[in-house]
Amino acid sequence: MKLAVFWGCRILTSQYAYEMSTRQVLPQFGVELVDLRENHCCGNVVESVNRFAAIYMAARVLALANETGLKDLLVPCSRCHFTLSETQRLLATDKRLEEKVAILLREEKLAYSSDIKVWHIVDFLHDSIGVDKIREKVKIPLKGLRFASHIGCQVVRPSYMKRVDGPENPQKLDRLIEVLGAESVEYNEKLDCCGAALMLSHPEAGLSLTGSKLKALQELKFDGLVDSCPAGHMMFDTKQEEATTIIGSKLSLPVFYYTQLLGLAMQIETKELGLQLSKSPIEKILEKIANVNW
Amino acid sequence: MDVEQTTQLLESQLPSRRETKVEKSVLVVGGGITGIQASLDLANAGFKVYLVEKAPSIGGRMAQLHRIYPTLDNSINLLMPKMVEVAEHPNINLLTNTEILEVNGVAGNYKVTVIKKPRYVDENKCSGCGACTDVCPIYVSDRFNEGLRQTRAISLYSPYAVPKVATINSEQCLRLSGKENCDRCLKACEANAINFEQKQETLDFNVGAIIICVGADVFDASKMPELGYGRFKNVISNIEFERVLDDYGPTGGKILCPQSGKTPKTIVFISCVGCRDKRFYQHCCNVGCMVNLKQAITAREKLGDDAEIYICFNDVRAFGKGYEEFYEKARSLGVNFLAGIPAEVRNSPDGTLYVGVYEKTLNRLLELHADLVVLTNGVIPREELAKLGELFHVSRSTDGFLQEAHSKLQPFESPVAGIFLAGTCQGPKGISESVAQASGAAAKAMVLLSKRESDS
Amino acid sequence: MSLTDLTLMTKPNEELYRKVLGKLAKTELLECFQCSKCTGGCTAFKLLELVPHEIMKLVKLGFIENLIDSGIIWTCVSCLQCTERCPQRVSPYHVITSLRNVAVERQAKVPEAYLKAVSQILETGLMQPIEKVTTKKMETVDREKLNLPKIKYPSEEFKAIFLKALEGI
Numbered sequence A: 001m002k003l004a005v006f007w008g009c010r011i012l013t014s015q016y017a018y019e020m021s022t023r024q025v026l027p028q029f030g031v032e033l034v035d036l037r038e039n040h041c042c043g044n045v046v047e048s049v050n051r052f053a054a055i056y057m058a059a060r061v062l063a064l065a066n067e068t069g070l071k072d073l074l075v076p077c078s079r080c081h082f083t084l085s086e087t088q089r090l091l092a093t094d095k096r097l098e099e100k101v102a103i104l105l106r107e108e109k110l111a112y113s114s115d116i117k118v119w120h121i122v123d124f125l126h127d128s129i130g131v132d133k134i135r136e137k138v139k140i141p142l143k144g145l146r147f148a149s150h151i152g153c154q155v156v157r158p159s160y161m162k163r164v165d166g167p168e169n170p171q172k173l174d175r176l177i178e179v180l181g182a183e184s185v186e187y188n189e190k191l192d193c194c195g196a197a198l199m200l201s202h203p204e205a206g207l208s209l210t211g212s213k214l215k216a217l218q219e220l221k222f223d224g225l226v227d228s229c230p231a232g233h234m235m236f237d238t239k240q241e242e243a244t245t246i247i248g249s250k251l252s253l254p255v256f257y258y259t260q261l262l263g264l265a266m267q268i269e270t271k272e273l274g275l276q277l278s279k280s281p282i283e284k285i286l287e288k289i290a291n292v293n294w
Numbered sequence B: 001m002d003v004e005q006t007t008q009l010l011e012s013q014l015p016s017r018r019e020t021k022v023e024k025s026v027l028v029v030g031g032g033i034t035g036i037q038a039s040l041d042l043a044n045a046g047f048k049v050y051l052v053e054k055a056p057s058i059g060g061r062m063a064q065l066h067r068i069y070p071t072l073d074n075s076i077n078l079l080m081p082k083m084v085e086v087a088e089h090p091n092i093n094l095l096t097n098t099e100i101l102e103v104n105g106v107a108g109n110y111k112v113t114v115i116k117k118p119r120y121v122d123e124n125k126c127s128g129c130g131a132c133t134d135v136c137p138i139y140v141s142d143r144f145n146e147g148l149r150q151t152r153a154i155s156l157y158s159p160y161a162v163p164k165v166a167t168i169n170s171e172q173c174l175r176l177s178g179k180e181n182c183d184r185c186l187k188a189c190e191a192n193a194i195n196f197e198q199k200q201e202t203l204d205f206n207v208g209a210i211i212i213c214v215g216a217d218v219f220d221a222s223k224m225p226e227l228g229y230g231r232f233k234n235v236i237s238n239i240e241f242e243r244v245l246d247d248y249g250p251t252g253g254k255i256l257c258p259q260s261g262k263t264p265k266t267i268v269f270i271s272c273v274g275c276r277d278k279r280f281y282q283h284c285c286n287v288g289c290m291v292n293l294k295q296a297i298t299a300r301e302k303l304g305d306d307a308e309i310y311i312c313f314n315d316v317r318a319f320g321k322g323y324e325e326f327y328e329k330a331r332s333l334g335v336n337f338l339a340g341i342p343a344e345v346r347n348s349p350d351g352t353l354y355v356g357v358y359e360k361t362l363n364r365l366l367e368l369h370a371d372l373v374v375l376t377n378g379v380i381p382r383e384e385l386a387k388l389g390e391l392f393h394v395s396r397s398t399d400g401f402l403q404e405a406h407s408k409l410q411p412f413e414s415p416v417a418g419i420f421l422a423g424t425c426q427g428p429k430g431i432s433e434s435v436a437q438a439s440g441a442a443a444k445a446m447v448l449l450s451k452r453e454s455d456s
Numbered sequence C: 001m002s003l004t005d006l007t008l009m010t011k012p013n014e015e016l017y018r019k020v021l022g023k024l025a026k027t028e029l030l031e032c033f034q035c036s037k038c039t040g041g042c043t044a045f046k047l048l049e050l051v052p053h054e055i056m057k058l059v060k061l062g063f064i065e066n067l068i069d070s071g072i073i074w075t076c077v078s079c080l081q082c083t084e085r086c087p088q089r090v091s092p093y094h095v096i097t098s099l100r101n102v103a104v105e106r107q108a109k110v111p112e113a114y115l116k117a118v119s120q121i122l123e124t125g126l127m128q129p130i131e132k133v134t135t136k137k138m139e140t141v142d143r144e145k146l147n148l149p150k151i152k153y154p155s156e157e158f159k160a161i162f163l164k165a166l167e168g169i
Helices: A016-029 A051-067 A077-091 A095-108 A121-130 A131-137 A172-178 A196-200 A205-220 A231-238 A240-245 A258-265 A283-289 B003-015 B034-043 B062-065 B075-088 B132-137 B184-188 B237-244 B286-303 B323-332 B383-391 B429-448 C014-023 C042-048 C054-061 C065-069 C082-086 C091-105 C112-124 C156-166
Strands: A002-005 A032-035 A072-074 A118-121 A145-152 A224-227 A255-257 B019-021 B025-029 B048-052 B092-095 B098-106 B107-114 B139-141 B148-150 B201-207 B208-212 B235-237 B266-273 B308-313 B336-339 B345-347 B352-359 B364-370 B372-377 B417-420 B454-455
Touching: A016 A131, A016 A231, A016 A255, A016 A258, A051 A077, A051 A095, A051 C091, A051 C156, A077 A095, A077 A118, A077 A231, A095 C156, A118 A121, A121 A131, A121 A172, A121 A258, A121 B107, A121 B323, A131 A172, A131 B184, A145 A172, A145 B019, A172 A258, A196 A205, A196 A231, A196 C112, A205 A231, A205 A240, A205 C042, A224 A231, A231 A240, A231 A255, A255 A258, B025 B034, B025 C065, B034 B048, B034 B062, B034 B075, B034 B092, B034 B429, B048 B098, B062 B075, B062 B237, B075 B092, B098 B383, B107 B208, B184 B323, B208 B383, B208 B429, B235 B237, B237 B286, B237 B345, B237 B372, B266 B286, B266 B364, B286 B308, B286 B323, B286 B372, B308 B454, B352 B372, B417 B429, C014 C091, C054 C065, C065 C091, C082 C091, C112 C156
Parallel strands: A002 A032, A002 A072, A072 A118, A145 A224, A224 A255, B025 B048, B025 B208, B048 B092, B208 B417, B235 B372, B266 B308, B266 B372, B308 B336
Antiparallel strands: B019 B454, B098 B107, B107 B201, B139 B148, B345 B352, B352 B364
C-alpha cells in the first residue's frame, strides 16, 4: 500500500536514524512511502508565537498530503502528529477559521481536505499492519531483553480527540515490543515527560526531566528504553551525556527507536538502521543479538 | 327550535366526558428506603400497595450502609423494622425478584403487568437457614458486598434479606445452566423448599397511581484510570469502604487493606470522582462530602489516634440540619482537610500509594503515602432509566435523572399525571431528602386516589 | 475595575483579558473552579514552579500584565496532562499558549530560541538548520552520506504567506 509521509523538521535535520530505520522496515510490509512535494515545519514551535500561523502551517502540510491523492498520512514525529491532529479538530469545529486558512492556501492553489487520516508509527504498525504480520517477519527474537516503552505525551493526550493510544494506560508500543520476543515491563514513571519542549527556554530543566527518567530506569535494571519520537530520542539518546551532567548521576542506558529494534529483529543491517548514530551505549544490547557492523 | 331544544341538540353532539373509576391502589417501583417509606405511608392510610423490587430483597442502598450521617445511627437498626413492617403489612403486596413488563392506562386506572422471575426456591417453605449455601460448590461475586467477597450460586441476598428466602443464580448454577446434574442444595434443604422446575410468573393488576423510586447507580471509577481504581487493589470506592466498615461485611468491620490484609496507617479520601467533571457527569452528587466525613469519623473511631486520615476536597458541602456540626466533629477528631484534588495516584516502590496534591491554602505541593485510598465515586443516573422512561412515559433532565414536573413546586411529580417520582432516581440526594420525597409523593398519590373518579 | 492586588500593587487589565479570552477556542477558562488538579500533576511544577491553576485565576481576574512579562509562562512543557485531566475542560496548556501569543504581540520577554526558530522557518521552511552528526566510529556524516533523499525545501511563496499569517493578515 502507498502511504504519504511527513517527517517534520527534526528527523530531516538531525534525527536521521529514525528516517533510515523507518524507510528500511516499512517496505518489508508492502508499504511504499510517498514523500510530500515539499518539507516544512508543522507549526508546533510556532504555536507559542502565533497560533494562527501555526494552524496555517499544519493545514498546508495536510493540503500537500491531499495533493498526493492518498488518504493516509504517516507522521513519525509525535509532536507533528499532535499538531496536525489538533489542527484537523480545530478546522472541523470552527468554520470561520477554516475559511481564513483556506484563503491563504488558495493563493498557492492548495486545498485542505478533512478526510486525511493521520497515522503515527505505533498505531500504524499496531492497528493497520497488526502484530501477527510483524511476528511473521521476526527472524531474530530479542529474547531475554527487558525494555521500558516510552510512547511520549503528545500522541496519547488529550483523549477527547482520537489519539494513538489511551492516555493513562497505553499498551500498543508494549505489544509491539513483545511481538519481537522481548519483554516490555510496566514502570511507575511510564507516562513521565522527556522534557524536550523545555529545550527552547529552560534546557537544564528539560535535561533534568530526561535524566530523572533514565536514572529511574537504570535503577530498575532495564536493558533499554524504546521510544518513537525524534524529540524524545534526542533527549534520551543524543543528549544522554548532557543529562548526566545535569543530574550528577552516571547515565548509561541503551536507547532505541522502535523501528530500529524492529529492523534488528528482522535481521536488517545495523548500519542501514542508523544505529551507528546512536549516542547511548547500545553495544551492550547489540552484542547479544546482531553482527555489529559500524 | 327554542333555546332548550338547541342546547339539548348541541349537548348530544359533544363527545361525552369519559369518567374513569379511580383504583384505590398504588404501584411503588423500587424497594429501597424511598419505596419502603412511600409504601408504608400509603398502606397505613388504607390504600393497597404493590411494591415491586428487581432484586431478591428490599432494602436498597441503605441496607448496605454501616451508619448514616449526621447522627451516626446504625443503618440497619433504623431500616430493618420498616422492612419487616412492609413484609407483614396486610395492605402491601411485596413482589421481589420482579420486574415491570408493561404499563397501560391513565391516571386513576393503570393496568400493570409484571414478571416475577423464578428464585427456584419456594418462598412459603424457605426459612433462610443457609444450609443450601454451605453446600453449593459454585462461588459467585457477592453483589451486596460490592464484589469484595464471594457468595454461592444459591444464597440469601444479604444478611438482612427481606423476604428471608434464598435465590439461585440460574446462569452460574450447574444444574440450571445444564452443566451438571448437581443436587447438593436439594439434599441439604430440610424444608424441601428448592424447586428447580419453578417458572416465571406473569401477574396483572390495576392501580390508580404509580410512584417510581428505582434509585441511582455509582460511578465506575475505572473510567478515570489516573486514580488507579481497578489497577491498584488498595484504591476503593466509598460504597466498598462502607461494606468494609460494616460488622457483617467482608472483613467483619475491621479496616484492612485489600492488597495486604494489614491495617492501614494512612487513609486518603479523594472527593468528586466522576461528578462535577465535564468528562463524565457535570452534576454534584450531593452526598459525597457527607459520606467522606462519616467514613473518616468512623475510621478514626476504629483505628484510634495514630491513624492519619486525609480528605482531599474541592468544596465541603455540609448544608443540611446538623451537617455543619458534623464537619466540625470531623475536624475536632483530627481529620486533615486538604484543599485540592490530586491529579493521579501512583504505585510507590514501598507498597504505598503515592498521592500528590497541591494544597491551595498553603500553596505547597504535598506528597502523601497512603495505605488506602477511598474514592468518592459519585451518584449517577441508572442506565435503565431510558427503558423505564419508555415504560412510564417519563422523560429525563439534561443530567440524566428523571425529570420532575417543576423543580421547586412539584419536585416529586412527573409531568405525567398519576406518575410520581421519589428518591435518587429524580436526582442525587441523601436519606433524609429521599424519605421526605417518599412521603410527599405518597401524599400526592393519596390526593389523586381520594377522588372517586378522575377526568382523563 | 474595583479590584486591586495589594501584594503586587496592580489592577486588572481589561484589554489584555479580552485579548487572551479572544484567542481561546471556547470560554471554558471561565468555568475553572480551582480544584488544583492541574498543578498537582504538572510536570513543570516541581522544577520550575509553574502553578497552572493560579495562572487561570489570575487571568480570570485580569491580572495579566505581570504574567506576560514573567518567564513563568514559558515553563510549560506541553505534556498535556492538565488538558487531559481538567474536570472543567479548561486546559491550562491552551490558556498559557494564548498568554505566550500575547507576550509576543506586545514584544515582552520571549525566549530567544522561539524567535530564532521562526526566523529559521522564514529562511528554509524548517525550524532548525541541517546538522552534521558523528557516528560511533567518529566519522562525520550528513544526509547524503547516509543515502537519505534530499530535502525538498518549500517555495518562496510559502514563506511569504507564512509571514503574512504571522503579521495577522
